[in-house]
Amino acid sequence: MTDKLTNEARLAIRIALEDLNAAFTHHLDHGDIPALIDLFTADALYTNGLRESRGRAAIEALFRQRVAKGPRTSRHIYSGLRFEIKSDLEAIGTSVCLSFAADGLPPLPAKPFLVGDFVDRYRRETDGRWRIAERHIHRVFTSD
Numbered sequence: 001m002t003d004k005l006t007n008e009a010r011l012a013i014r015i016a017l018e019d020l021n022a023a024f025t026h027h028l029d030h031g032d033i034p035a036l037i038d039l040f041t042a043d044a045l046y047t048n049g050l051r052e053s054r055g056r057a058a059i060e061a062l063f064r065q066r067v068a069k070g071p072r073t074s075r076h077i078y079s080g081l082r083f084e085i086k087s088d089l090e091a092i093g094t095s096v097c098l099s100f101a102a103d104g105l106p107p108l109p110a111k112p113f114l115v116g117d118f119v120d121r122y123r124r125e126t127d128g129r130w131r132i133a134e135r136h137i138h139r140v141f142t143s144d
Contacts, residue, residue: 005088013085016130017093017122024132025076025097033063041123041133048116048137073108074101078118091130093120097137115141 005013020039027036037060040046046053046062053059066072081095094117101113121134 005085009088010085013088013091013124013130014083016124017083017091018081020122020130020132021078021081021093021095025078028063029074029076031067033060033067036063039132040135041125041131044132045134045136046132047135049139070103071105072101072103073106074099074113089124091122093122094118095120096140111143112141113143114139 024036024039027033027039037056040056040059042056043054044056044059046059051062053062076097076099078095078097081093083091083093085091097114097116097118098112099114099116100110102108102111117138117140119134119136119138120132122130123133124130
């Protein structure tokens, strides 16, 4: 239970989870697939609308498909990051993500692609690192 955690422990967890979320958008936007996949637990679940990927191999295949289609430029901006720290091993979080994306190399016209709610479950693994165990993207606004 969270009441057993010290304020220092909660703060350390929060910083680790903020870093995890920042790493996700950075690695995604810069096409660093190995680093991106390492942010997920081995059994992670990743959903976006009706699309569902379970496990690192399936999530990696999803992101490699994006890269295989040719140059794609994206930027993901997240905000409103909130956490509920369940224990020193488990937390849940939500945030809002605004993304710009287009095929081709920059510079490109700035046109919002998606605004979505991220609903996450995080787990600290035996190596001490926090990873995404579940990420569900709920589309709120989409482009034409």
